[in-house]
Amino acid sequence: MITIAVALSILLLLVVLYLLFRIQVLASIFKGSYRRDIGTSNKVNAALLLVFLFVMGALFVWSFASSKEEMTLPLASEHGIAIDSMFWLTMAIIGFVFVLTHILLFVYSYKYQHQDGKRAYYYPHNNKIEIIWTVIPAVVMALLVFSGWKTWAKITSPAPDNAVVVEVMGKQFNWLIRYPGADNKLGHVKHTLIDATNEFGIDLNDQNAKDDFPAEPSAFHVPKGVPVLLKIRSRDVIHSVFLPHFRVKMDAVPGMPTSFWFIPTKTTSEMQSETGNANFQYELACTEVCGRGHFAMKMTMIVDEPEDYQKWVAAQQQKTFSVQLQAAPADSTAAVALNSSEAAGAGATASKQ
Amino acid sequence: MSSTDISLHKDVHLGHDDHHDDHDHDQSFIEKYIFSQDHKVIAKQFLFAGIFWAVIGGVLSSLFRMQLGFPEATFTFLEPILGKWVDGGKLNPEFYLALVTMHGTIMVFFVLTAGLSGTFSNFLIPLQIGARDMASGFMNMLSFWFFFLASVIMFYSLFLETGPAAGGWTVYPPLSALPQAIAGSGAGMTMWLVSMALFIVSQLLGGVNYITTVINMRTRGLSMTKLPLTIWAFFLTAVLGLLAFPVLFSAALLLIFDRSFGTSFFLSDIYVAGEALTHTGGSPVLFQHLFWFLGHPEVYIVILPTFGIVSEIIATNSRKPIFGYRAMIGSMLGIALLSFVVWAHHMFVSGMNPFLGSVFMFLTLIIAVPSAVKVFNWIATLWRGNINFTPAMLFSVAFVSLFISGGVTGIILGNSALDIQLHDTYFVVAHFHLVMGSAAFFGMFAGVYHWFPKMFGRMMEEKLGYLHFWITFACVYLIFMPMHYIGIAGFPRRYYTWTGFETFNKFMDMNTFITVAAIVAFVAQFFFLFNFVYSIFRGRRATENPWKSNTLEWTTPVNPGHGNWPGPLPVVYRWPYDYSKPGAPEDFIPQNVPFSQTQSSNLPHERDTE
Numbered sequence: 001m002i003t004i005a006v007a008l009s010i011l012l013l014l015v016v017l018y019l020l021f022r023i024q025v026l027a028s029i030f031k032g033s034y035r036r037d038i039g040t041s042n043k044v045n046a047a048l049l050l051v052f053l054f055v056m057g058a059l060f061v062w063s064f065a066s067s068k069e070e071m072t073l074p075l076a077s078e079h080g081i082a083i084d085s086m087f088w089l090t091m092a093i094i095g096f097v098f099v100l101t102h103i104l105l106f107v108y109s110y111k112y113q114h115q116d117g118k119r120a121y122y123y124p125h126n127n128k129i130e131i132i133w134t135v136i137p138a139v140v141m142a143l144l145v146f147s148g149w150k151t152w153a154k155i156t157s158p159a160p161d162n163a164v165v166v167e168v169m170g171k172q173f174n175w176l177i178r179y180p181g182a183d184n185k186l187g188h189v190k191h192t193l194i195d196a197t198n199e200f201g202i203d204l205n206d207q208n209a210k211d212d213f214p215a216e217p218s219a220f221h222v223p224k225g226v227p228v229l230l231k232i233r234s235r236d237v238i239h240s241v242f243l244p245h246f247r248v249k250m251d252a253v254p255g256m257p258t259s260f261w262f263i264p265t266k267t268t269s270e271m272q273s274e275t276g277n278a279n280f281q282y283e284l285a286c287t288e289v290c291g292r293g294h295f296a297m298k299m300t301m302i303v304d305e306p307e308d309y310q311k312w313v314a315a316q317q318q319k320t321f322s323v324q325l326q327a328a329p330a331d332s333t334a335a336v337a338l339n340s341s342e343a344a345g346a347g348a349t350a351s352k353q
Numbered sequence: 354m355s356s357t358d359i360s361l362h363k364d365v366h367l368g369h370d371d372h373h374d375d376h377d378h379d380q381s382f383i384e385k386y387i388f389s390q391d392h393k394v395i396a397k398q399f400l401f402a403g404i405f406w407a408v409i410g411g412v413l414s415s416l417f418r419m420q421l422g423f424p425e426a427t428f429t430f431l432e433p434i435l436g437k438w439v440d441g442g443k444l445n446p447e448f449y450l451a452l453v454t455m456h457g458t459i460m461v462f463f464v465l466t467a468g469l470s471g472t473f474s475n476f477l478i479p480l481q482i483g484a485r486d487m488a489s490g491f492m493n494m495l496s497f498w499f500f501f502l503a504s505v506i507m508f509y510s511l512f513l514e515t516g517p518a519a520g521g522w523t524v525y526p527p528l529s530a531l532p533q534a535i536a537g538s539g540a541g542m543t544m545w546l547v548s549m550a551l552f553i554v555s556q557l558l559g560g561v562n563y564i565t566t567v568i569n570m571r572t573r574g575l576s577m578t579k580l581p582l583t584i585w586a587f588f589l590t591a592v593l594g595l596l597a598f599p600v601l602f603s604a605a606l607l608l609i610f611d612r613s614f615g616t617s618f619f620l621s622d623i624y625v626a627g628e629a630l631t632h633t634g635g636s637p638v639l640f641q642h643l644f645w646f647l648g649h650p651e652v653y654i655v656i657l658p659t660f661g662i663v664s665e666i667i668a669t670n671s672r673k674p675i676f677g678y679r680a681m682i683g684s685m686l687g688i689a690l691l692s693f694v695v696w697a698h699h700m701f702v703s704g705m706n707p708f709l710g711s712v713f714m715f716l717t718l719i720i721a722v723p724s725a726v727k728v729f730n731w732i733a734t735l736w737r738g739n740i741n742f743t744p745a746m747l748f749s750v751a752f753v754s755l756f757i758s759g760g761v762t763g764i765i766l767g768n769s770a771l772d773i774q775l776h777d778t779y780f781v782v783a784h785f786h787l788v789m790g791s792a793a794f795f796g797m798f799a800g801v802y803h804w805f806p807k808m809f810g811r812m813m814e815e816k817l818g819y820l821h822f823w824i825t826f827a828c829v830y831l832i833f834m835p836m837h838y839i840g841i842a843g844f845p846r847r848y849y850t851w852t853g854f855e856t857f858n859k860f861m862d863m864n865t866f867i868t869v870a871a872i873v874a875f876v877a878q879f880f881f882l883f884n885f886v887y888s889i890f891r892g893r894r895a896t897e898n899p900w901k902s903n904t905l906e907w908t909t910p911v912n913p914g915h916g917n918w919p920g921p922l923p924v925v926y927r928w929p930y931d932y933s934k935p936g937a938p939e940d941f942i943p944q945n946v947p948f949s950q951t952q953s954s955n956l957p958h959e960r961d962t963e
Contacts, residue, residue, distance in 0.1 A: 021814075021817070024816065025814065028816075038741050041742070041815065041816070041819065045742040045747060046740070046742060048823065049742075049747075049750065052826070052827070056827070056830055060830075060834060063834070063835065063838070064838070067835075067838045067860075067863070070838075070842065070859055070860065071838045071841040071842040072842075073842060073843055073856070080774075082770070083770055083771060083774055086768070086770060086771060087765065087771050090764060090765050090771065091765070093764075094761035094762065094764055094765070097725075097757075097761055098757060098758065098761050101729075101732065101757050102754060102757065102758075104732050105732055105735070105750065105753055105754055105757075106750075108732060108738075109735055109740060109742075112671070112735060112736065112737055112738045112739065112740050113740050114739050114740055114741050114742075118739050119672075119933050119940060120671060120672040120673040120737060120738045120739040120932060120933035121673065121736075121738075121933070122673070122933050122934050122935055123674070123676065123733075123736075123737065124674040124675075124676070124677075124678065124930065125677045125678065125680070126676075126677075129733070130677050130726065130730075133725065133726060133729045134722060134726055137721055137722045137725040137726075138719075141718045141719065141722060141764075144718060144768065145714060145715050145718050145768075148714055148718075148768040148769065148771070149714070151770035152707065152710060152711055152714065152768075152770040153707075153711070155773070156707030171624075172534060190622075191624045191629050192624075192629045194624040194629060201624065232704075235622070235624045235625075236527065236531075236534060236623055236625040237527045237531065237534050237623075238527065238528065238637055240702065242777075242843070244774070244843035244856055245856070248773070249702045249773050249774065249777075250702050251702055251703045251704050253637050253703070253704050254620075254621060254623050254637065255621025255622040255623070255633075255634075255635065255636065255637070256621070256637070256638060256704055280855070281855060283854050283855060283856045285843075285845055285854060285856070285857075287776065287777040287778070287845040287846070288525075288777065289450065289520060289525075289528065289846075290528060290534075291450075291528060291534050291535040292446050292450070293446070294446075294847060294848065294849070295446065295845075295847075295848040295849040295850055295851070295853065296853050
């Protein structure tokens with residue numbers, strides 16, 4: 001009943017609007033404003049453009065200033081400093097262009113609105129001006145390209161040899177972390193070896209795999225002040241590793257390992273005191289659409305002082321994959337053979353969880 | 354070339370003169386309005402189809418904006434409409450991804466490519482170059498009907514049990530290749546691929562026609578350097594489409610092979626849904642290269658036609674020649690050329706070689722130069738003009754504004770070092786929605802308001818146009834400006850909700866605000882729809898040249914018939930931008946007025962041609 005009433009009132013409202021519209025049209029025909037070429041609405045629109053410039057400009061400045069703090073993420077990596085400073089420098093340059101061109105656009109629109117008896121200035125071209133406003137952007141772009149190259153080359157350069165290696169593997173819909181252990185070498189993996197217990201598909205016959213160990217399911221640790229090399233891969237669809245506070249992002253691609261290295265500059269507890277938020281955690285998010293649970297692919301990264309990190313490693317490296325997998329019912333050789341119905345069923349339930 | 358052409362045209366015209374009247378009567382309804390080969394009718398067919406798709410695309414965006422703006426709310430009122438996609442008032446997360454995917458696909462391809470180029474290239478090319486019709490009316494008809502078929506299939510896919518494609522409009526494999534990974538990659542994705550294949554056929558049929566027509570069928574005197582900028586823009590757009598779309602076709606074909614015939618072009622080492630797949634040796638990054646080789650020119654396919662439309666409208670309504678006509682052509686050529694060598698800036702963090710990243714950063718930032726030249730030229734055209742703010746002109750001025758606002762952030766995103774942080778965040782969403790989404794839509798609105806009198810012989814209601822414009826313009830900024838802030842804060846795209854992350858658990862009010870603005874903007878489009886339909890039937894009758902414009906379409910009768918000009922084809926003597934020429938009695942001199950008739954206003958170098 002209520003829906004019918006709502007529908008009826010909406011219908012009536014539309015009819016009223018239509019009638020108002022017709023009255024307006026008939027009235028303006030009667031007044032003859034239809035025949036005049038350019039009437040008062042031209043003045044109104046020109047003025048509104050100017051109003052738009054000021055009101056929206058003010059809104060923009062106000063909203064930007066009041067959101068500035070919320071939108072700047074605290075920074076915790078070394079290369080992030082270069083990225084952030086270049087970002088705000090570029091923002092300043094484009095901000096200048098943005099303001100200048102908008103003032104010209106709207107002020108000219110207002111100032112040169114139609115006036116009866118006036119005539120526009122016939123001015124088809126001026127090659128000198130064209131050259132000037134081609135060259136200036138070209139020079140500015142060249143400068144931005146050069147500084148961009150410098151930063152990009154530094155960020156994407158090969159990781160230092162002393163880097164702490166951490167493997168990040170994406171799967172629907174969580175992240176799995178593996179450490180290379182004492183030999184600092186990640187063992188060989190193969191996707192056909194994956195089953196419910198061997199989620200990485202680790203080949204335990206590989207010597208390098210013997211001392212590999214996982215992180216806890218919800219969080220992994222890295223040391224502060226040391227290069228950290230993320231070796232990134234995916235076992236199903238494309239995911240993307242995003243550590244917003246570290247200005248780190250790299251796709252996880254099935255069949256094509258990728259990597260990204262960075263130097264954390266603040267531990268989690270340092271960041272907790274800096275932000276005044278005792279529960280602050282560095283979060284790892286997925287930024288490549290990967291399916292139903294894309295928005296929930298969260299992992300916590302804990303940055304420790306190097307000593308604390310060593311302590312954590314010492315405790316965690318007891319739980320190597322080989323220990324865990326041999327304790328599990330299906331060992332690595334059986335997993336290959338079993339990789340059909342039973343393992344598939346187990347895998348399916350695991351991925352549903 | 355010219356001599357043979359002229360005689361050909363004369364023949365055609367003679368034939369038309371003889372049979373003109375009974376010709377119209379001979380055509381059945383189906384021949385005239387359904388399977389028509391008349392470019393004007395085909396243009397209107399594309400326009401109606403484009404508007405239909407735009408409404409669908411808008412509805413989809415309103416739905417997912419509601420989810421983002423009110424993540425805690427329950428939408429039980431949607432259950433009768435959406436059925437199982439809403440469960441207990443909550444949108445299904447996979448349905449959310451399907452909404453985002455279909456919104457992108459529909460808006461980019463079906464509205465801003467087919468709806469825009471299909472309408473205005475078809476309508477304006479023959480009329481502005483003084484031709485009776487397209488080079489091949491039959492191919493032109495096929496172009497629309499292939500598009501129609503593609504539309505039917507895409508529309509049908511919305512109602513599938515497993516939902517339409519849901520892996521993003523870029524359909525990156527493996528997600529799009531594996532129904533185990535997401536339900537939308539089942540039948541929905543198959544239909545997406547079939548529909549896009551047909552769509553590409555439609556684009557190629559149209560593109561070949563546009564190019565041939567512009568090159569071969571210009572009327573006497575209309576050299577390439579006297580073409581209106583609209584025609585230059587449509588011409589370059591068609592060239593881009595012709596070169597880029599086949600690459601998407603190949604990508605789609607290889608993806609079909611991977612999905613249905615067990616090949617491994619894009620798939621390798623995959624373990625999904627408890628099963629290790631046998632695919633090996635493929636590269637998902639290869640698909641991205643192929644996709645963006647079309648995908649990037651595609652954004653220029655979307656925006657170039659509006660460059661032309663806006664240039665024409667700004668010049669006409671400023672009553673001034675477009676400033677730097679040749680620089681405008683040159684910058685369009687530059688943009689068209691560069692658009693083919695910047696595709697990998699969508700892939701800076703895809704895992705491709707970082708050296709490629711530096712090359713593509715360099716090439717990408719160069720595009721800022723011709724784009725800046727265009728903006729400066731538009732502003733210089735306004736300078737000392739005598740501006741008449743028709744709704745079309747307002748949309749054009751706003752187009753320049755949106756193009757600037759969205760364009761400048763391209764300088765940030767094109768920088769590979771900065772893209773690391775901003776890639777796939779709302780900063781990107783804000784950027785491209787301003788520069789190619791809203792700007793292209795504004796260009797399209799401007800075109801509809803401007804050429805409506807020539808299309809339907811009636812005027813659109815101005816006041817409603819103003820209302821539509823102001824609400825839309827304000828809302829576009831209210832929607833997309835705050836999105837930059839959210840993007841700088843790192844909010845990732847295509848997230849069903851952000852509340853799971855401490856880092857992104859803010860800007861709630863901002864997202865609600867954006868949603869409200871988006872829904873207001875959507876509702877405001879009904880002013881346009883009403884105005885459009887009303888004016889077709891009840892609008893004020895138009896005169897032949899209501900905007901006092903110079904180009905040839907305004908020399909046709911109010912309702913141009915089959916063959917466009919009842920008499921002989923017009924002959925062109927001058928460029929299309931002789932507005933407010935000193936010494937001329939009127940403030941415009943149409944292209945078909947010879948210099949011998951305008952001795953008072955001829956410039957020194959024009960005196961020879963008197």
